[in-house]
Amino acid sequence: xxxxxxxxxxxxxxxAVIGASExxxxxxxxxxxxxxxxGFPGAVxxxxxxxxxxxxxxxxxxxxxxPGPIDLAVVATPIDTVPEIMKQCGAKGxxxxxxxxxxxxxxxxxxxxxxxxxxxxxxEANVRIIGPNCLGVIVPGVKLNASFAAHMPKAGRxxxxxxxxxxxxxILDLSLQEGIGFSHFVSIGSMLDVDFADLIDYLGNExxxxxxxxxxxxxxxxxxxxxxxxxxxRIKPIVVLKSGKSPAGARAASSHTGAMxxxxxxxxxxxxxxxxxxxxxIGELFDCAxxxxxxxRPEGPRLAIITNAxxxxxxxxxxxxxxxxxxxxxxxxxxxxxxAVLPPWWSRNNPVDILGDASPERYATALExxxxxxxxxxxxxxxxxxxxxxxxxxxxxxxxxxxxxxCPVLASWMGGVNVEEGRRLLNQAGIPTYATPEQxxxxxxxxxxxAVNQKMLKEIPKRFREDLIFDTERAATILRTGLTxxxxxxxxVESKGLLEAYGIPTTATRLATDEDQAVxxxxxxxFPVVLKISSPDIxxxxxxxxxxxxxxxEDQVRKAFRAIVQSARAYKPEAEIQGVSVQPMLRSAQGSxxxxxxxGAKKDDQFGPVIxxxxxGILAEILQDRSLGLxxxxxxxxxxxxxxxxxxxxxxxxxxxxxxxxxxxEELLIRLSQLVTDFPEIAELDMNPVILQHGxxxxxxxxxxxxxxxxxxxxxxxxxxxxxxxxxxxVTSSGLPVFIRPIKPEDAPLLVDLFHVLSxxxxxxxxxxxxxxxxxDMLARFTQIDYDREIAMVAVEEPGTGQEKLxxxxxxISDPDGKKAEFAVLVGDPWQGRGIGALLLENCLHIxxxxxIETVWGTVLQENTHMLALGxxxxxxxxxxxxxxxxxxxxxxxxxxxxxxGRLGLSRV
Numbered sequence: 001x002x003x004x005x006x007x008x009x010x011x012x013x014x015x016a017v018i019g020a021s022e023x024x025x026x027x028x029x030x031x032x033x034x035x036x037x038x039g040f041p042g043a044v045x046x047x048x049x050x051x052x053x054x055x056x057x058x059x060x061x062x063x064x065x066x067p068g069p070i071d072l073a074v075v076a077t078p079i080d081t082v083p084e085i086m087k088q089c090g091a092k093g094x095x096x097x098x099x100x101x102x103x104x105x106x107x108x109x110x111x112x113x114x115x116x117x118x119x120x121x122x123x124e125a126n127v128r129i130i131g132p133n134c135l136g137v138i139v140p141g142v143k144l145n146a147s148f149a150a151h152m153p154k155a156g157r158x159x160x161x162x163x164x165x166x167x168x169x170x171i172l173d174l175s176l177q178e179g180i181g182f183s184h185f186v187s188i189g190s191m192l193d194v195d196f197a198d199l200i201d202y203l204g205n206e207x208x209x210x211x212x213x214x215x216x217x218x219x220x221x222x223x224x225x226x227x228x229x230x231x232x233x234r235i236k237p238i239v240v241l242k243s244g245k246s247p248a249g250a251r252a253a254s255s256h257t258g259a260m261x262x263x264x265x266x267x268x269x270x271x272x273x274x275x276x277x278x279x280x281x282i283g284e285l286f287d288c289a290x291x292x293x294x295x296x297r298p299e300g301p302r303l304a305i306i307t308n309a310x311x312x313x314x315x316x317x318x319x320x321x322x323x324x325x326x327x328x329x330x331x332x333x334x335x336x337x338x339x340a341v342l343p344p345w346w347s348r349n350n351p352v353d354i355l356g357d358a359s360p361e362r363y364a365t366a367l368e369x370x371x372x373x374x375x376x377x378x379x380x381x382x383x384x385x386x387x388x389x390x391x392x393x394x395x396x397x398x399x400x401x402x403x404x405x406x407c408p409v410l411a412s413w414m415g416g417v418n419v420e421e422g423r424r425l426l427n428q429a430g431i432p433t434y435a436t437p438e439q440x441x442x443x444x445x446x447x448x449x450x451a452v453n454q455k456m457l458k459e460i461p462k463r464f465r466e467d468l469i470f471d472t473e474r475a476a477t478i479l480r481t482g483l484t485x486x487x488x489x490x491x492x493v494e495s496k497g498l499l500e501a502y503g504i505p506t507t508a509t510r511l512a513t514d515e516d517q518a519v520x521x522x523x524x525x526x527f528p529v530v531l532k533i534s535s536p537d538i539x540x541x542x543x544x545x546x547x548x549x550x551x552x553x554e555d556q557v558r559k560a561f562r563a564i565v566q567s568a569r570a571y572k573p574e575a576e577i578q579g580v581s582v583q584p585m586l587r588s589a590q591g592s593x594x595x596x597x598x599x600g601a602k603k604d605d606q607f608g609p610v611i612x613x614x615x616x617g618i619l620a621e622i623l624q625d626r627s628l629g630l631x632x633x634x635x636x637x638x639x640x641x642x643x644x645x646x647x648x649x650x651x652x653x654x655x656x657x658x659x660x661x662x663x664x665x666e667e668l669l670i671r672l673s674q675l676v677t678d679f680p681e682i683a684e685l686d687m688n689p690v691i692l693q694h695g696x697x698x699x700x701x702x703x704x705x706x707x708x709x710x711x712x713x714x715x716x717x718x719x720x721x722x723x724x725x726x727x728x729x730x731v732t733s734s735g736l737p738v739f740i741r742p743i744k745p746e747d748a749p750l751l752v753d754l755f756h757v758l759s760x761x762x763x764x765x766x767x768x769x770x771x772x773x774x775x776x777d778m779l780a781r782f783t784q785i786d787y788d789r790e791i792a793m794v795a796v797e798e799p800g801t802g803q804e805k806l807x808x809x810x811x812x813i814s815d816p817d818g819k820k821a822e823f824a825v826l827v828g829d830p831w832q833g834r835g836i837g838a839l840l841l842e843n844c845l846h847i848x849x850x851x852x853i854e855t856v857w858g859t860v861l862q863e864n865t866h867m868l869a870l871g872x873x874x875x876x877x878x879x880x881x882x883x884x885x886x887x888x889x890x891x892x893x894x895x896x897x898x899x900x901x902g903r904l905g906l907s908r909v
Contacts, residue, residue: 005128006194006202008095010139010184012071013042015146016063016094018085019076020046020054027100028076029054030148031136038145038152045070063088070094074146079103079132083117090125096194097122098146099131104190106133115192122193134189135165140182141208147187156181158293159203161188161196162215167282174286179427180293183208191220197228201816204232211292213285214240222606222718226274227788228816230719233275234457234781237292237450240276241285242267266607269628273637273719275457277450287443290432295408298448300377302328303441304370305351307382308358308389312414312437313351316380319441327351334373341365357388360397367401367409377448380440381411383419391415391422399429410440458780460748461636464663468503468671472678475501479681482706488683489536492581495702499687502675504668506699507586513579515558521582522557528585531560532701533568537575539703544571550585557582586691586700594657595650596689597697598626599668601676603683608716609676611669615647616689631673632721634745638669651692661695668697680709680716720787726847728902732835738807740843743792748779750796750806757828765864766826782809789814791821791844791851795836807831810840812848812856821848823858823889825867837870845874846902849893857890874904 015035019028028048032055035044045066046054053059060066063073063085073094075085079101089097099118104111115132122129130137136147140155149168153175162168165187175182183206186199196219203209212232219225229238244264271278279285303320305327307313317327327350330338335348342362347353352370354362363381370379381398385391391413402409411426412434413419423433434440478498482490490498496506508525511534512518522529533546541547545567548560561580568577598616603609611633614626627644629637642648642665653659668690676682683706687699714721727741755763755774763771774782785792792811796804808827815821823844827837848856860867862885871878875896876889897905 005095005126006198008071009098009128009130010137010144010202011142012095012144014045014068014070014072015040015042015144016045016047016066016070016073017054017076018047018063018073020048020051020059022048022051022054026076027148031074031076031100031146032057034145034147034149034152039143040145041143042071043068063092063094066092071096072146073097074136075099075101075131076148077101079111079114079118082132083114083121086118086121086125086127086129089127090121094125094127096128096130098134098136099129099189099192100134100136100148101131102133104132104192106190115190119192129193130186131189132192133165135168135187137187138182138185140185147185149185151176153185154179154181156183156293157208157210158182158213158289159184159186159199159206159209159211160213160215160289161186161199163188163191163217164215165189167215170282171286171289175289178286178290178433179430180290182293195220195224197221197224198816200225200228200232200238204228204236205816209236211237211239211289213289213292214238215285216240216242217244219606222270223720223788226270226718227720227786229274229276230786231789234454237297237447238274238276239285239288239292239446239450240271240278241280241282242271242278263604265628266604266610269610269630270607270718272453273630275454277446277453279446283439284442284446287432287434287439288446291408291410291443291447294430294432295410296406297451298378298408298444299406299451301325301445301448302375302377303444304328304330304373304376304379305382305437306363306366306370306379307351307353307384308356308363308386309382309384310347310351310353312382312384312412313347313353316382316412316437316441317351319438320445323441323445325445328376331373331375334369334375337369337373338366341369356386358394360390360393363394364397364401367398371401371405371407371409376407378408378410378444380437380444381409382437383411383413383422385415385418391419392425395422395425395429399426399431402429402431408444410434410444412437412440456636456640458777458784459636460776460779460783461634461745463746464635464667468667468674470503470671470674470678471501475675475679479679479706482704483681483708485536487536488706489539490704490706491534491536491578492532492702493534495685495704496699498675498704499699499702502671504671504675504687504699505697506702507583509581509583511579512561512582515561518561518580518582519554519557522551522554525582525584528552529557530583530585530700531557531564532581532583533564534578534581535568535572535575536578538568538572541701544568546571583700586693586698595647595660595692597647597692598686598688599672599690599697599699600687601672601682601685603676603680603716606718608718609680609682611641611673611676613641613669614645629669630719631677631717632719633670633673635663635666635670636745638666638673641669642666658695660692660697664696677717677721678713680711680713681706683707723787726793726843728843730839732839734834736831736834736836738795738797738836738839740793740795740839742787743783743785743794743809743811745784747794747806748783750794750804751779751782751809754806754809754826754828757830758826759829762826762829762832765861765867766824768861782811785811789816789818791847793840793843793847795840808836808840810837810844812844812853814848814851814853818852820855820857821853823856825870832866837867838873841870841874842904843902845891845893845896845904846898849896849898854894855890855892857888860887860889861885862887 017031020032021028036055046059048059049061051059104115138145145152168187305316413422426433493511510521528550531548538544551557596617600612611629625646629641651660686703690697790813794809795807810825812821812823825837871889876891
């Protein structure tokens with residue numbers, strides 16, 4: 001219902017303006033003026049109890065008096081009247097309201113109370129709300145300007161959503177100057193109801209929209225946002241400008257990890273994981289917008305630079321160098337083609353310097369050669385106003401060349417008055433213009449980076465040879481101990497025990513309560529050893545003088561024990577001192593690489609747990625060489641987390657330093673990710689340092705802070721993790737034992753193997769086309785799913801029968817509103833007719849009902865008699881698709897029951 005209401009709101013046939021007024025300076029009057037003068041083709045009803053006409057239209061004293069149904073209500077009245085207006089909207093059947101009224105949460109407690117009343121009334125009335133405290137909405141394609149903005153932008157395919165109404169007006173004004181068109185222009189305001197995620201979902205399904213721009217101040221529901229953004233960013237670029245980057249948002253922390261994971265860095269990590277491109281300034285946002293709105297996206301980084309002056313060409317090359325790139329090398333064929341049309345003394349290189357006397361024809365022919373070249377993914381045209389150059393004539397010539405070409409063309413007409421007309425002509429022709437070459441390069445490279453990020457997001461992660469095993473019972477017992485303490489700190493021995501429960505390698509650590517015990521432990525371990533203070537009240541041991549390294553004999557151990565205890569008591573007299581931990585000393589002579597890493601996790605109030613990886617040791621916070629990632633992690637994501645640090649190059653092997661075992665580091669990160677996924681009580685976790693011995697990582701020191709969690713696992717994550725609770729052993733109706741589980745990203749190779757045992761008929765029945773192979777994009781789409789909005793269950797041979805083999809897949813893909821979903825089933829030919837499809841689909845339907853999905857449907861070819869029979873067996877209603885021979889299968893999950901094993905009941909509710 002939610003997206004249907006949004007569609008009625010943003011494509012309305014009728015609009016009511018509540019609070020319309022004939023006073024020219026009122027908000028309601030501005031909205032009426034924009035609707036009527038802007039040529040909105042539907043009916044407009046002014047609601048104004050004190051006036052008989054508004055803008056020449058019959059005004060109605062109340063919403064109920066307006067004739068006919070109303071799709072959209074624009075509310076421009078004092079905010080304390082809005083709850084009652086929502087009730088009236090419900091009675092009138094209004095789909096949604098744009099509430100322009102200010103005075104909500106931004107004024108404090110009373111405003112929040114009013115917003116709660118508005119939200120309550122709107123929910124009861126089934127009315128969606130955009131706002132309050134917003135500028136309104138504009139949809140140029142349907143001539144809807146339900147806002148008090150001064151102008152209507154031209155129609156285009158770019159959608160813009162902003163929390164700031166003032167920024168909306170600025171972007172709108174710039175768009176008119178640069179000739180940028182928009183499909184939707186939405187001021188979202190306080191997001192009392194409709195939020196970024198709702199609009200991203202809606203715009204993702206809108207054929208008129210090719211790209212989405214966001215101005216973000218805060219995101220109230222990050223899990224919902226991540227789900228929508230991850231789904232839509234795979235098919236349409238999402239570019240975001242997030243304000244509020246100051247370090248004031250970072251919270252006080254009890255560990256290095258906490259101190260290094262500030263709020264803005266967490267947004268960076270979230271946007272990267274969602275496949276969203278983040279820009280840093282309004283200028284960058286607009287530069288990206290202009291390129292997205294006017295030109296195709298670059299398919300690669302190979303840029304040709306055509307210029308009539310050497311200096312600006314060098315500036316452009318320098319700007320590319322900041323991204324680690326050079327202008328595209330020109331092949332012999334391209335050089336020969338340029339030789340044929342340019343003077344003999346042209347640069348014969350990229351940048352292509354066509355000299356200061358370049359005519360419009362010379363620009364056009366050079367551009368044509370570059371656009372036809374296989375060496376090039378984009379072209380930047382630079383013009384400086386010289387005496388022999390006519391900027392307007394050049395603009396006219398090149399504009400016609402750039403139409404409908406597969407790679408983008410950008411222009412930098414450098415200067416002021418002399419080039420103004422040329423810029424206008426280029427903008428009219430759909431060529432984005434930039435004041436400087438650096439701006440153009442940045443916009444080009446940001447969109448190229450988006451493409452690179454998308455490719456990385458779709459990377460198929462490798463499997464480990466064996467499944468990872470975790471001792472959750474032991475971990476839970478240790479955490480319960482920490483929760484009984486007032487400060488929530490685990491000791492080092494407890495922290496390492498927690499890590500060991502999840503298979504994370506740690507140095508052997510034993511707690512000594514006196515000198516003699518310390519000596520005994522040291523003797524058993526073998527010298528040299530390390531001694532550390534063990535106290536839940538002392539977090540940073542080095543600051544307390546609580547660490548003694550490289551102890552070679554018993555006498556040194558005794559002296560170190562006394563010194564550590566004495567220093568700790570002097571540092572914090574009230575601290576509880578449990579003793580001194582003893583552990584072996586890892587040294588380079590024993591195979592250590594000398595590289596110290598920090599690996600940790602922090603639970604943020606908004607983002608949930610965040611994984612940190614970087615250069616460790618006592619300088620970790622100063623050097624700040626770290627990257628952040630969001631669980632759940634797989635091997636590809638773990639590798640990417642490491643690649644985003646400088647220390648990663650060292651880990652590859654550098655001079656006399658051996659390479660690290662990267663698979664072991666990936667495994668460590670995945671085990672940590674699972675630990676913080678399973679236990680939301682972990683507030684901070686530090687492994688610093690992690691030392692590499694013979695290439696493998698060992699946590700030398702560890703500290704963990706725990707706090708009670710009001711949210712159970714996995715709801716504390718902003719990305720839905722693998723739902724292991726749906727795993728089950730089962731037997732099909734034919735007696736075949738199988739293991740049923742959700743699909744994993746690592747299943748891509750197994751899915752390829754399944755595809756290869758399908759007959760051409762089975763392929764056609766499932767994909768409605770004669771596919772020869774599954775592309776990488778298809779594999780990523782089928783296996784890297786959002787578990788919040790898609791259910792995909794696979795049947796595999798029972799473990800122990802050899803290499804895992806996929807027998808079949810069933811999936812239920814939910815609409816964004818979560819009420820309706822589409823199903824699909826695929827079973828390998830060797831196992832068809834053995835009950836696998838029925839078992840998989842039954843499991844999917846059970847999960848769908850559990851999640852509140854009401855209707856599941858699917859299209860089946862009439863020749864697919866097996867699928868039609870399965871549908872009848874499970875209780876689907878089968879109807880012929882109008883004007884087609886295909887059949888549509890539908891089941892109302894509100895009318896079915898499941899037994900305790902998740903099997904469909906025979907009776908209907």
